[in-house]
Amino acid sequence: NAGVTQTPKFQVLKTGQSMTLQCAQDMNHEYMSWYRQDPGMGLRLIHYSVGAGITDQGEVPNGYNVSRSTTEDFPLRLLSAAPSQTSVYFCASRTRRNTEAFFGQGTRLTVV
Amino acid sequence: SQQGEEDPQALSIQEGENATMNCSYKTSINNLQWYRQNSGRGLVHLILIRSNEREKHSGRLRVTLDTSKKSSSLLITASRAADTASYFCATDANSGGSNYKLTFGKGTLLTVNP
Numbered sequence: 001n002a003g004v005t006q007t008p009k010f011q012v013l014k015t016g017q018s019m020t021l022q023c024a025q026d027m028n029h030e031y032m033s034w035y036r037q038d039p040g041m042g043l044r045l046i047h048y049s050v051g052a053g054i055t056d057q058g059e060v061p062n063g064y065n066v067s068r069s070t071t072e073d074f075p076l077r078l079l080s081a082a083p084s085q086t087s088v089y090f091c092a093s094r095t096r097r098n099t100e101a102f103f104g105q106g107t108r109l110t111v112v
Numbered sequence: 113s114q115q116g117e118e119d120p121q122a123l124s125i126q127e128g129e130n131a132t133m134n135c136s137y138k139t140s141i142n143n144l145q146w147y148r149q150n151s152g153r154g155l156v157h158l159i160l161i162r163s164n165e166r167e168k169h170s171g172r173l174r175v176t177l178d179t180s181k182k183s184s185s186l187l188i189t190a191s192r193a194a195d196t197a198s199y200f201c202a203t204d205a206n207s208g209g210s211n212y213k214l215t216f217g218k219g220t221l222l223t224v225n226p
Contacts (some may be wrong), residue, residue, distance in 0.1 A: 042219050
């Protein structure tokens with residue numbers, strides 16, 4: 001099993017550009033989430049989904065959009081990149097609540 | 113806001129010593145989990161303890177949970193250089209709209225010196 005796969009691993013954007021961070025899982029998990037990790041801040045939840053067609057906001061959703069058209073995929077869209085969005089982004093999935101989460105290897109994004 | 117807070121922020125020990133990290137949280141929980149992150153990598157699940165459990169073991173890991181104090185501790189015994197990593201606690205809340213969110217603390221950076 002590949003588990004949770006994130007692409008790309010690294011990305012540099014200019015301010016104002018848009019892009020989509022991809023996340024795919026092959027474990028048939030219902031729950032998927034996006035986190036960002038900044039130095040000294042731990043992991044903060046951006047958006048999450050409890051199933052195809054269902055998404056909700058986390059702690060820091062501004063500037064990001066998500067959709068969940070299939071169980072496998074949960075892309076994160078940056079609409080107009082800002083330097084404050086420079087971070088490492090992690091996608092995670094799990095079968096349901098109260099279970100362990102599986103993480104991708106992260107996308108390191110730099111906005112200049 | 114973040115649910116869990118780990119203490120200390122950083123811990124440096126010698127190989128063979130025990131390492132203890134603490135986590136405090138704010139609201140009622142269904143379970144508390146500990147994760148490990150090697151530098152630049154994704155998080156890996158270590159252990160989950162449910163709210164009705166007080167202690168759990170897995171290999172060299174021992175986790176305790178005190179729901180009355182809203183705190184947990186992670187003990188790594190006989191530490192090795194390979195245990196060098198950041199350790200995070202995470203909670204599944206027990207109520208309201210937070211039911212579906214797994215919320216993480218800021219982490220403890222453990223350095224085990226050979």
